[in-house]
Amino acid sequence: MTAIQNKARNPIAHLTAEDIEIIGKELDxxxxxxxxxxxERDARYIxxxxxxxxxxxxxxxxxxxxxxxxxAWILGTAGLAVAKILDNMEIGHNVLHGQWDWMRDPKIxxxxxxxxxxxxxxxxxxxxxxxHHRYTNVLGKDNDLGYGIMRVDEDQPWSKGHLGQPFxxxxxxxxxxxxxxxxxxxxxxxLKDGGxxxxxxxxxxRAVGRKIRRQVLKDYIAYxxxxxxxxxxxxxxxFTANLIRNLWSHSVIMCGHFPSGVETFEKTSIxxxxxxxxxxxQMLGSANISGSRLLHIMAGNLSHQIEHHLFPDLPSxxxxxxxxxxxxxxxxxxxRYTTGSLPKQVASAWWxxxxxxxxxxxxxxxxxxxxAPLVSARA
Amino acid sequence: xxxxxxxxxSFRRRLxxxxxxxxxxxxxxxxxxxxxxxxxxxxxxxxxxxxRPETPDAATVxxxxxxxxxxxxxxxxxxxxxxxxxxRQWRAYSLTSVPGGGDRLITITVKxxxxxxxxxxxxxxxxxxxxxQLDQAQGDFVLPAATPERVLFLTxxxxxxxVMAMLRAxxxxxxxxxxxxxxxxxDDAIFGAELRALAATGALRLIERHTDTGGLLGVPELDExxxxxxxxxxxxxxxxxxxxxxxxxxxxxxxxxxxxxxRFRPTVISPxxxxxxxxxxxxxxxxxxxxxxxxxxxxxxxxxxxxxxxxGICFGCVVPLRQGAVRDLRNGDLTTAVPGDGVLIQTCVSAxxxxxxxxx
Ligand SMILES: Cc1cc2nc3c(=O)[nH]c(=O)nc-3n(C[C@H](O)[C@H](O)[C@H](O)COP(=O)(O)OP(=O)(O)OC[C@H]3O[C@@H](n4cnc5c(N)ncnc54)[C@H](O)[C@@H]3O)c2cc1C
Ligand code: FES
Numbered sequence: 043m044t045a046i047q048n049k050a051r052n053p054i055a056h057l058t059a060e061d062i063e064i065i066g067k068e069l070d071x072x073x074x075x076x077x078x079x080x081x082e083r084d085a086r087y088i089x090x091x092x093x094x095x096x097x098x099x100x101x102x103x104x105x106x107x108x109x110x111x112x113x114a115w116i117l118g119t120a121g122l123a124v125a126k127i128l129d130n131m132e133i134g135h136n137v138l139h140g141q142w143d144w145m146r147d148p149k150i151x152x153x154x155x156x157x158x159x160x161x162x163x164x165x166x167x168x169x170x171x172x173x174h175h176r177y178t179n180v181l182g183k184d185n186d187l188g189y190g191i192m193r194v195d196e197d198q199p200w201s202k203g204h205l206g207q208p209f210x211x212x213x214x215x216x217x218x219x220x221x222x223x224x225x226x227x228x229x230x231x232x233l234k235d236g237g238x239x240x241x242x243x244x245x246x247x248r249a250v251g252r253k254i255r256r257q258v259l260k261d262y263i264a265y266x267x268x269x270x271x272x273x274x275x276x277x278x279x280x281f282t283a284n285l286i287r288n289l290w291s292h293s294v295i296m297c298g299h300f301p302s303g304v305e306t307f308e309k310t311s312i313x314x315x316x317x318x319x320x321x322x323x324q325m326l327g328s329a330n331i332s333g334s335r336l337l338h339i340m341a342g343n344l345s346h347q348i349e350h351h352l353f354p355d356l357p358s359x360x361x362x363x364x365x366x367x368x369x370x371x372x373x374x375x376x377x378r379y380t381t382g383s384l385p386k387q388v389a390s391a392w393w394x395x396x397x398x399x400x401x402x403x404x405x406x407x408x409x410x411x412x413x414a415p416l417v418s419a420r421a
Numbered sequence: 422x423x424x425x426x427x428x429x430x431s432f433r434r435r436l437x438x439x440x441x442x443x444x445x446x447x448x449x450x451x452x453x454x455x456x457x458x459x460x461x462x463x464x465x466x467x468x469x470x471x472x473r474p475e476t477p478d479a480a481t482v483x484x485x486x487x488x489x490x491x492x493x494x495x496x497x498x499x500x501x502x503x504x505x506x507x508x509r510q511w512r513a514y515s516l517t518s519v520p521g522g523g524d525r526l527i528t529i530t531v532k533x534x535x536x537x538x539x540x541x542x543x544x545x546x547x548x549x550x551x552x553x554q555l556d557q558a559q560g561d562f563v564l565p566a567a568t569p570e571r572v573l574f575l576t577x578x579x580x581x582x583x584v585m586a587m588l589r590a591x592x593x594x595x596x597x598x599x600x601x602x603x604x605x606x607x608d609d610a611i612f613g614a615e616l617r618a619l620a621a622t623g624a625l626r627l628i629e630r631h632t633d634t635g636g637l638l639g640v641p642e643l644d645e646x647x648x649x650x651x652x653x654x655x656x657x658x659x660x661x662x663x664x665x666x667x668x669x670x671x672x673x674x675x676x677x678x679x680x681x682x683x684r685f686r687p688t689v690i691s692p693x694x695x696x697x698x699x700x701x702x703x704x705x706x707x708x709x710x711x712x713x714x715x716x717x718x719x720x721x722x723x724x725x726x727x728x729x730x731x732x733g734i735c736f737g738c739v740v741p742l743r744q745g746a747v748r749d750l751r752n753g754d755l756t757t758a759v760p761g762d763g764v765l766i767q768t769c770v771s772a773x774x775x776x777x778x779x780x781x
Binding site: 144256 | 442443445446447451452455504506507508509510703720723724725
């Protein structure tokens with residue numbers, strides 16, 4: 043992909059400023075309708091998912107106390123991996139977005155929730171909710187574009203270091219939760235510019251340290267000890283469950299913004315952005331994954347990334363329900379609704395990581411292109 | 422030489438810490454709540470056992486409180502949190518059960534008011550088995566330890582509820598008790614049959630007023646109905662208008678100290694002018710008008726607001742106003758804060774009177 047403003051064929055050139063405003067109004071109407079209808083059914087849904095997750099986690103951990111027996115190991119590891127995925131994706135990510143704050147249940151609230159993850163909820167909320175969701179796919183602003191370590195857009199400058207990025211990406215996938223913790227801390231940037239010496243950074247780093255310690259104590263010491271003779275096998279099971287969780291969430295999240303068809307935006311294009319233009323950026327900057335209901339739940343409904351980015355705080359169970367309407371809107375305005383099966387999207391995202399580890403094949407254009415505004419035909 | 426004794430960590434506490442190690446980031450309670458929400462040590466909750474209709478628009482809700490319930494005095498109320506359309510709503514309800522009943526059940530009696538969110542839910546929709554959130558009983562609308570010889574109860578509508586608990590608990594046989602109770606019609610009188618039966622035994626003198634036919638009770642009428650009312654210790658509970666009139670009347674006679682009132686609803690006076698309210702911790706700003714309590718404005722914006730009675734009496738909703746102005750919805754008083762002040766305000770009875778920053 044190339045910043046939308048630099049493309050030979052701008053996919054939104056046919057939209058007028060009024061079109062964009064109307065798109066915004068239509069999306070607002072969808073949102074209002076969901077909010078007016080939000081209620082007991084949704085509350086029941088999230089409570090059921092939480093109950094299922096907790097029951098599954100406890101029973102899997104109980105089975106793993108006997109992990110010396112291979113069937114127990116397999117069953118327990120699989121159950122625990124699923125429980126951890128549910129915790130991070132459908133529950134943690136969405137609760138921390140404030141999707142369930144409207145219930146006013148202090149136990150299921152973005153300000154009180156914490157997840158089975160090494161990045162403290164507070165820090166993740168800042169980098170994810172406040173930065174990524176606001177600056178989605180804006181080059182130089184949205185660090186999710188390559189997480190600050192990879193080049194995932196032709197318009198990001200290439201350097202020799204990028205040759206190794208397929209390998210970093212694999213490593214990041216395996217230890218994704220640590221990658222996220224480092225990312226939320228802006229570790230790379232802070233180490234480079236000396237920010238790591240500020241008391242504020244040190245306090246945050248200590249919080250991460252505490253969280254890591256608790257997570258490690260639980261998974262790699264307490265439960266193995268409780269397992270007695272199954273110490274080593276339980277340790278291996280917990281490691282495997284964390285690995286599966288990391289690979290899965292990394293894959294799903296990579297599919298959200300990296301597959302081909304997703305657009306990126308110039309920094310200058312968001313100055314004075316209207317609500318409609320913000321919506322439009324979310325529409326074009328995200329990609330969905332198609333699949334079964336189970337896939338959507340396991341993906342924390344991030345498989346409805348487009349709907350999620352349009353309405354980050356609507357309850358996740360609603361994304362699938364409004365998807366047909368949102369898609370119809372794309373069709374009506376001749377916009378591309380990027381979606382595909384999980385294998386296809388994962389392959390597409392990986393291909394981009396590999397392809398862009400090399401410099402761009404040919405110079406796109408010799409004359410410098412002035413970054414055009416998002417809407418070319420402003421009325 | 423002195424030795425400092427190390428604070429002893431109890432075995433229970435140590436066990437709990439160990440349990441926390443394996444449940445982190447959750448607490449052991451989060452798992453226990455799945456199977457035993459009413460256990461000792463849990464956040465106080467209750468399970469609705471039965472909903473008994475009393476009149477066409479009132480019902481008694483029978484609740485089995487959690488093990489942590491510490492009991493109540495007749496006349497006290499309980500705060501109850503119930504999920505209506507998926508949203509947790511807290512309201513106060515007077516307890517109508519006799520304390521220390523053998524079955525450990527408590528009851529509240531709710532009258533559905535037009536468009537009332539919680540009251541209609543409790544009277545018409547809630548199902549047995551539902552878990553509700555509870556607080557310990559509170560309130561000082563209670564009889565003193567030494568029950569006075571002559572008592573007047575002055576109630577209207579659902580205002581009978583705290584008094585019913587007192588009557589059910591039983592007053593000393595020698596006490597001279599009068600109850601003046603107003604209800605729209607005979608059939609609408611909550612506990613009508615029970616009160617009439619009590620009166621028949623001679624335990625009290627019951628004066629019923631059916632306002633659909635007899636009109637609202639005017640306080641001066643008391644001179645005729647209960648000539649010695651000013652000498653009696655009086656407990657009054659009912660609509661705002663009645664209580665205001667009663668308070669004026671008792672004050673005029675110089676016997677305000679013999680009057681005890683319970684209000685189900687704050688008196689609302691002059692609304693302020695409203696403004697943008699920022700909850701600094703949550704990072705949320707909302708436009709609130711001068712009639713909306715900041716508590717409601719915050720809750721509607723998804724901010725986790727502490728709250729209690731929602732009518733200015735419990736101080737469960739107190740938070741610092743960092744800067745700006747709020748108006749007390751009850752008397753129109755203006756409270757202002759300049760940066761650095763941190764004036765504590767009750768959000769349930771304060772509305773924005775200009776831009777304000779709330780630390781929450
Ligand atoms: C100490 C205390 C004890 C109480 N005991 C009882 C009790 O034993 N039985 C009982 O039925 N209620 C009791 N209440 C009142 C109860 O807490 C609720 O206010 C009442 O049930 C209405 O709530 P709602 O959600 O149905 O109405 P809301 O949805 O909150 O309000 C709907 C409309 O009714 C108005 N309104 C709100 N409260 C009242 C009220 N009390 N009277 C008239 N109009 C109102 C509102 O301004 C609004 O316009 C008590 C209140 C307090 C503070
Ligand atoms: S909630 Fe009780 S004083 Fe405000």
